[in-house]
Amino acid sequence: MGNSFILKGNICHTPRLGSLEIREHACIVCAEGTCRGIFDNISQIPEQYRALEVIDCGDGLVLPGMVDLHIHAPQYAFRGTGMDYELLKWLDRVTFPEEIRYADTGYAARAYEIFSNGLKKGATTRAVIFGTIHVRSTLILMDCMEKSGLISFVGKVNMDRHAPPELTEKSVSEAEADTRLFIEESRKRGYRRTKPIITPRFVPTCTGELMEALGRIRKEYDLPVQSHLSENPGEVELVAELEPEAAFYGDAYDRYGLFGREGNTVMAHGIYSTPEEMQRILDNGVWIAHCPASNMDLASGIAPVRRFLEKGIRVGLGTDVGGGFSDSIFRAVTDTIQVSNLYWRYIDRNAGPLKFAESLYLATKGGGAFFGKVGSFEDGYEFDAVVLDDSSLQSARPLTLGDRLERAVYLELDREGIVMKFAAGERIL
Amino acid sequence: MGNSFILKGNICHTPRLGSLEIREHACIVCAEGTCRGIFDNISQIPEQYRALEVIDCGDGLVLPGMVDLHIHAPQYAFRGTGMDYELLKWLDRVTFPEEIRYADTGYAARAYEIFSNGLKKGATTRAVIFGTIHVRSTLILMDCMEKSGLISFVGKVNMDRHAPPELTEKSVSEAEADTRLFIEESRKRGYRRTKPIITPRFVPTCTGELMEALGRIRKEYDLPVQSHLSENPGEVELVAELEPEAAFYGDAYDRYGLFGREGNTVMAHGIYSTPEEMQRILDNGVWIAHCPASNMDLASGIAPVRRFLEKGIRVGLGTDVGGGFSDSIFRAVTDTIQVSNLYWRYIDRNAGPLKFAESLYLATKGGGAFFGKVGSFEDGYEFDAVVLDDSSLQSARPLTLGDRLERAVYLELDREGIVMKFAAGERIL
Numbered sequence: 079m080g081n082s083f084i085l086k087g088n089i090c091h092t093p094r095l096g097s098l099e100i101r102e103h104a105c106i107v108c109a110e111g112t113c114r115g116i117f118d119n120i121s122q123i124p125e126q127y128r129a130l131e132v133i134d135c136g137d138g139l140v141l142p143g144m145v146d147l148h149i150h151a152p153q154y155a156f157r158g159t160g161m162d163y164e165l166l167k168w169l170d171r172v173t174f175p176e177e178i179r180y181a182d183t184g185y186a187a188r189a190y191e192i193f194s195n196g197l198k199k200g201a202t203t204r205a206v207i208f209g210t211i212h213v214r215s216t217l218i219l220m221d222c223m224e225k226s227g228l229i230s231f232v233g234k235v236n237m238d239r240h241a242p243p244e245l246t247e248k249s250v251s252e253a254e255a256d257t258r259l260f261i262e263e264s265r266k267r268g269y270r271r272t273k274p275i276i277t278p279r280f281v282p283t284c285t286g287e288l289m290e291a292l293g294r295i296r297k298e299y300d301l302p303v304q305s306h307l308s309e310n311p312g313e314v315e316l317v318a319e320l321e322p323e324a325a326f327y328g329d330a331y332d333r334y335g336l337f338g339r340e341g342n343t344v345m346a347h348g349i350y351s352t353p354e355e356m357q358r359i360l361d362n363g364v365w366i367a368h369c370p371a372s373n374m375d376l377a378s379g380i381a382p383v384r385r386f387l388e389k390g391i392r393v394g395l396g397t398d399v400g401g402g403f404s405d406s407i408f409r410a411v412t413d414t415i416q417v418s419n420l421y422w423r424y425i426d427r428n429a430g431p432l433k434f435a436e437s438l439y440l441a442t443k444g445g446g447a448f449f450g451k452v453g454s455f456e457d458g459y460e461f462d463a464v465v466l467d468d469s470s471l472q473s474a475r476p477l478t479l480g481d482r483l484e485r486a487v488y489l490e491l492d493r494e495g496i497v498m499k500f501a502a503g504e505r506i507l
Numbered sequence: 508m509g510n511s512f513i514l515k516g517n518i519c520h521t522p523r524l525g526s527l528e529i530r531e532h533a534c535i536v537c538a539e540g541t542c543r544g545i546f547d548n549i550s551q552i553p554e555q556y557r558a559l560e561v562i563d564c565g566d567g568l569v570l571p572g573m574v575d576l577h578i579h580a581p582q583y584a585f586r587g588t589g590m591d592y593e594l595l596k597w598l599d600r601v602t603f604p605e606e607i608r609y610a611d612t613g614y615a616a617r618a619y620e621i622f623s624n625g626l627k628k629g630a631t632t633r634a635v636i637f638g639t640i641h642v643r644s645t646l647i648l649m650d651c652m653e654k655s656g657l658i659s660f661v662g663k664v665n666m667d668r669h670a671p672p673e674l675t676e677k678s679v680s681e682a683e684a685d686t687r688l689f690i691e692e693s694r695k696r697g698y699r700r701t702k703p704i705i706t707p708r709f710v711p712t713c714t715g716e717l718m719e720a721l722g723r724i725r726k727e728y729d730l731p732v733q734s735h736l737s738e739n740p741g742e743v744e745l746v747a748e749l750e751p752e753a754a755f756y757g758d759a760y761d762r763y764g765l766f767g768r769e770g771n772t773v774m775a776h777g778i779y780s781t782p783e784e785m786q787r788i789l790d791n792g793v794w795i796a797h798c799p800a801s802n803m804d805l806a807s808g809i810a811p812v813r814r815f816l817e818k819g820i821r822v823g824l825g826t827d828v829g830g831g832f833s834d835s836i837f838r839a840v841t842d843t844i845q846v847s848n849l850y851w852r853y854i855d856r857n858a859g860p861l862k863f864a865e866s867l868y869l870a871t872k873g874g875g876a877f878f879g880k881v882g883s884f885e886d887g888y889e890f891d892a893v894v895l896d897d898s899s900l901q902s903a904r905p906l907t908l909g910d911r912l913e914r915a916v917y918l919e920l921d922r923e924g925i926v927m928k929f930a931a932g933e934r935i936l
Contacts, residue, residue: 155902155903155904156902156904156910157914157917157918158913158914158915158916158917158918159906159910159913159914159917160910160913161841161844161863161913161917162844162860162862162863176904179904185903188903189903189904192901192902192903371845374845374846374848374849375844375845375848376848377848377849377851377852377860378852379849379852379853380849380853403841403914403917403918404917404918412590412832415590415591415804416800416803416804417803417849419803419804419805419806420803420806420808420809420846420849422806423806423807423808424808424809424853424854425853431591431806433591434590434591472621473584473585473621474584474614474617474618474621475584475585475605475608475618477588481585481588481589484587484588484589484590485586485587485588485832486587487587488586488587488588488590488832488833489586489587489832489833493922493923494922494923
């Protein structure tokens with residue numbers, strides 16, 4: 079059997095940007111972890127699958143698993159605290175002091191178990207995760223993620239300037255050796271769900287020499303890359319000072335092979351991306367992880383998501399814990415809509431607000447593409463799903479399935495309404 | 508005994524705007540529903556109170572009850588659905604069709620029981636509530652609110668233009684008769700916690716004749732007033748067309764005695780209040796109910812809360828369900844901070860972001876003042892409190908009480924962490 083079954087319920091997904099498909103009391107075939115189509119009833123299922131076990135979700139809502147393209151595991155411990163700062167001050171006063179603690183593997187083990195259990199309980203099935211600069215602690219994070227059942231990329235962070243001494247690599251060669259050790263060790267552990275990702279924290283904390291070394295390693299091991307881009311005006315200015323030869327912020331990564339082209343790359347934010355930077359993002363196939371909560375919390379601004387989408391740029395959503403305080407991608411979906419409304423109102427009247435179906439697409443298929451065929455129930459997609467029981471939400475009013483879906487996401491039913499969860503066909507909850 | 512006891516726990520409140528007072532494992536005396544001071548331990552309590560029953564909240568966080576200055580009870584049924592509209596379209600397509608249902612008292616009874624149970628479970632202890640134009644259904648709403656234990660003002664809505672026929676008063680004299688009936692009947696029912704409030708929906712749906720009648724009734728019965736103000740550019744334009752003699756939006760209310768001066772008045776929003784309107788708000792002692800979620804959801808904008816506060820205008824928070832989808836004032840606290848960050852970033856660099864302690868003040872003592880001495884644990888204040896158990900939120904990191912409070916509000920622990928709740932000394936939960 080393996081990960082093969084028929085799931086019956088109210089199937090909701092967004093096969094294309096802006097189009098929501100809802101199939102009442104329908105069946106999805108999952109064969110060896112892969113979707114093999116949606117059918118109105120069992121008699122319509124192709125014969126080779128018709129005898130599979132049926133998992134009946136009753137009147138539950140079945141959604142693709144949520145994809146979190148940007149989250150910092152060590153910051154989970156202080157989420158919802160220290161919220162009254164802007165980016166660079168917040169790093170110094172809140173974030174870096176916490177990340178220093180992860181030199182202690184005992185602390186890391188406790189903290190990362192809480193982190194991975196938190197993600198396991200929610201609607202997220204895939205995540206792209208920052209650790210800290212510490213190799214051993216970041217391997218512990220990978221152990222925890224592997225155990226959680228989620229599928230993730232995890233990165234050992236690299237920094238060699240503008241960081242506290244405890245979080246600064248001793249030399250580029252040591253950083254390189256540590257990154258190789260991290261990659262090799264993570265491969266030795268034979269994870270099925272957890273892969274390494276190259277992680278320069280961001281240009282202000284990475285010298286050109288360090289980025290050059292990371293670019294070499296990336297190429298050698300054929301790994302993806304994650305980092306931050308054009309988040310805050312002060313940060314963008316600092317990058318222009320530190321990297322005068324770069325044409326724009328993203329170019330500072332691109333010069334070292336850390337900005338898409340050959341390997342998948344995800345950059346968080348892009349609020350202050352210039353037209354030139356947007357063009358490079360598009361040309362290089364870089365994903366933007368849009369993190370609306372964090373962008374409000376740190377007073378960073380609002381990313382031009384409508385512009386990204388019109389241009390054809392790949393966009394997914396990120397919670398950016400701890401800049402964002404919530405690990406819920408449901409919340410990121412509604413935050414995305416809210417800030418797009420303000421963007422339209424105050425910044426660009428030609429950039430229409432994002433609609434619910436569009437934002438849900440970003441949270442699923444949009445970010446899912448970073449992992450391959452993920453985030454939809456179309457034939458050939460990996461079977462990532464959450465099943466929600468919304469019966470706790472009483473209503474005097476008759477509600478359509480579309481209403482129930484929208485309400486479940488807005489009211490964050492991922493906190494208490496998840497009854498089943500699958501990643502690549504394996505049941506997590 | 509009555510409502511007299513000593514409550515022991517971690518006491519958190521904001522006696523002044525911007526100052527958070529936290530007393531670890533301290534005692535509050537509640538005598539006949541009124542706070543009589545905070546004491547470090549029982550031996551310091553004045554002798555006349557020392558023998559009172561002690562309610563020990565252990566390591567729980569004790570906060571003032573939250574005050575919701577603006578919520579629409581009939582819209583609770585569709586909260587989190589129909590979110591892809593701007594104000595005037597949303598009224599026509601989502602809100603009015605639902606409000607029409609409340610002509611049916613059976614429907615109203617079912618819907619308002621769900622509404623009042625929802626508020627009861629949360630952290631809100633006081634609310635200022637819109638019903639519909641229907642007298643009987645709005646009295647049912649008052650019955651439900653009285654039973655909930657919350658303390659509230661409830662209004663029968665008035666509209667006599669620009670609304671569907673089913674929601675339009677047949678004549679001003681009938682509207683006047685209905686409003687009097689509503690007030691008289693609500694008084695006959697002898698509620699202890701639930702009071703009527705004069706409720707013109709907003710200028711676009713109220714003729715001058717109707718507002719004049721409501722002004723007379725207000726004066727005669729000495730009642731407070733609630734309505735909407737300067738929420739959306741299209742609405743503001745419409746008001747200028749409809750009421751050309753009014754100097755500004757708020758003046759259209761003021762001309763009929765519905766804008767503070769003699770009676771308490773709360774106006775939701777004030778996003779587009781001009782300097783003249785702000786001055787009148789200040790001079791007349793009008794409260795602004797700041798509703799950040801609704802203002803994002805309906806693409807209305809961001810209210811200049813920092814400006815209101817600098818000017819000395821009274822401000823509290825509102826959830827504005829169903830423009831806002833959540834009934835949580837904890838969420839309104841953090842939404843307020845987030846939108847103030849964006850206001851600073853994009854609209855006015857001289858209007859500094861609101862800090863956590865400031866926003867919490869608005870949610871408690873700021874809005875509480877509409878009810879009298881409410882929203883603080885100072886001597887003489889009515890004892891409204893919620894007790895939170897945050898032990899479900901694990902952390903590897905040592906947290907201060909301030910961290911725990913901030914985290915509990917950001918992570919909306921009012922959803923599942925409330926272990927006790929009191930309004931004017933009466934235990935609700």
